[in-house]
Structure formats: C-alpha cells, structure tokens
Amino acid sequence: MSRISECFKNLQADGQTALIPYVTAGDPEPWVTVPLMHALVEAGADIIELGVPFSDPMSDGPVIQKACERALKNDVTLDSILDMVKQFREKNSHTPVVLMGYSNPLEAMGYQKFAEKAQVVGVDGVLTVDMPPEESGEFKQLMDSHDIDTIFLVAPTTSAQRMKKIAEYAKGFIYYVSIKGVTGAAALEINEVTAKLEEIRRYTSLPVGVGFGIRDGRSAAAVAQVADAVVVGSTLVRCIEEHANRPQELPAAVASLLAEMRHAINARDLASVSA
Numbered sequence: 001m002s003r004i005s006e007c008f009k010n011l012q013a014d015g016q017t018a019l020i021p022y023v024t025a026g027d028p029e030p031w032v033t034v035p036l037m038h039a040l041v042e043a044g045a046d047i048i049e050l051g052v053p054f055s056d057p058m059s060d061g062p063v064i065q066k067a068c069e070r071a072l073k074n075d076v077t078l079d080s081i082l083d084m085v086k087q088f089r090e091k092n093s094h095t096p097v098v099l100m101g102y103s104n105p106l107e108a109m110g111y112q113k114f115a116e117k118a119q120v121v122g123v124d125g126v127l128t129v130d131m132p133p134e135e136s137g138e139f140k141q142l143m144d145s146h147d148i149d150t151i152f153l154v155a156p157t158t159s160a161q162r163m164k165k166i167a168e169y170a171k172g173f174i175y176y177v178s179i180k181g182v183t184g185a186a187a188l189e190i191n192e193v194t195a196k197l198e199e200i201r202r203y204t205s206l207p208v209g210v211g212f213g214i215r216d217g218r219s220a221a222a223v224a225q226v227a228d229a230v231v232v233g234s235t236l237v238r239c240i241e242e243h244a245n246r247p248q249e250l251p252a253a254v255a256s257l258l259a260e261m262r263h264a265i266n267a268r269d270l271a272s273v274s275a
C-alpha cells in the first residue's frame, strides 16, 4: 500500500481529516524548505504538497506566482527539489510528499529519469496541473511502475463523464478544486462543495481532498466535515512572503498558522463525534 493510502487509512480509522499544506519549494530561499517541511509536520500536516516552481503557473493567483518567482530567482530546479525530499526523508519516513506543479519541468528532465529519481528519494505522489488524465498515458504508466500515485484535479465544471475518467486514472486521492479560477481566490461555498463531493463519491472510493479558498480555521473545519483532506496553500504562502527577509523565523510562523487550522479541524471532529 502506498504511503498516501496508508496515511488516509490511519486517519479514517481515527475519524480524522487529513491536513495538507502547500508550499513552493525553494521559497524564499532553498535552505528554508526542509526545516519548513519538518515544522509543518510538527504542526499537524499529514501530507505535504511541495510546489515545483514554474515560470508560467497559469492556475495560480498572484500569491503563488510570486512564490514561484522568488524560488526561480534562487535557481531552484527539479533536481534540487528532489534533493530536498531526500534530505527531508533522512528525518521523516512516514509523511507522504506530493510534488505539485506543471508538466514542463518534468518533461524537461524526462519522465523516465524523473520517475526513477523521485522513487529513490521518496516522493509519493505527483499532481501535474496541466496534464489531464486522458493525455497522461506514458507518464501515468511510468508513475505506476515506480509506485508514485498520480493525483488529478476535479473542478466545479467537470462533467460526470470526465469524473469517471479521472476516477479510473487517479491514485492516492482525488483533488477537488472548490472554485473556478486560480489559487488564493475567493472563499469557497460550503454547500456547493458538499453537493459536488457527493457526486464525486459516486464514481470513486478514493479519498477526496478539497483545496482553493481555505484560509482560516473556520473554513478548514467546515470543509473537514465533508472532505477527506483539506488543502491550504495561499494563506501559508502569504505568510512566507511576509517573512521573506527574516527567513529564520519563517518555519515557526508558518507552522503556527497551520497549527491553528489543525486545532479548528480537530475541535470540529470531536464535536461531531459527541453529537
């Protein structure tokens, strides 16, 4: 069983929801990423979504776009990111790491080489925003044969027919993008999300995570009531931006934001158990 499936299985057994922070690798400086990942785990992260910075991140809003720019200015490459995962694994063998980004950097390395390296350093999943499952053939096969889960996005506009296709191709979990638009946009609408998750679950028994528009403990706790995982990106990345010129303080500051969300989710979980 993959590290991701194992993680969800354990959480579900305890009636808990996964908390998945997104951070861009190498932002604001390469050395920060590994200590930040450890701090996030300590603050309650169950899975880490590590962004591979890209020069043209078309699904990302200004906050994550700027994070990509900061990281790229430091010459962060896919190779150096794989090295960060390797370093992270020296002290953490249980927290799944999902590489999240656009297909271009993976293509540039070559899918075969990427699959081999990613498996060796301990990457558990990949989410390539601009690669729809129908076009993922060779890539997906390589990920499968190297035990790396392929995670795909479902959007509010995704048709039932495409949901079926995505459910066929997805491994690990399915990522439901709660709102149309880019990362860091408006707040999500919980009733709409609830209805959509019901629909997605008709097609898959995989866990379903929700991201986009989760900004605080309240929205995290609300989503946790209906989703298997809560993904938080821009709120954390904004905190990284604010600490860009005092990076020593950054891991603790970002971790404390995440810890607030963890507490809010747990409080709700407990309330619903006793209700």
Ligand SMILES: O=P(O)(O)OC[C@@H](O)[C@@H](O)c1c[nH]c2ccccc12
Binding pocket: 022, 049, 051, 059, 060, 064, 100, 129, 177, 182, 183, 184, 185, 211, 212, 213, 214, 231, 232, 233, 234, 235
């Ligand atoms: O930033 P938000 O609104 O909290 O949403 C999570 C999101 O940042 C993260 O999962 C992500 C970063 N880049 C993406 C591109 C597409 C889909 C998702 C993402």
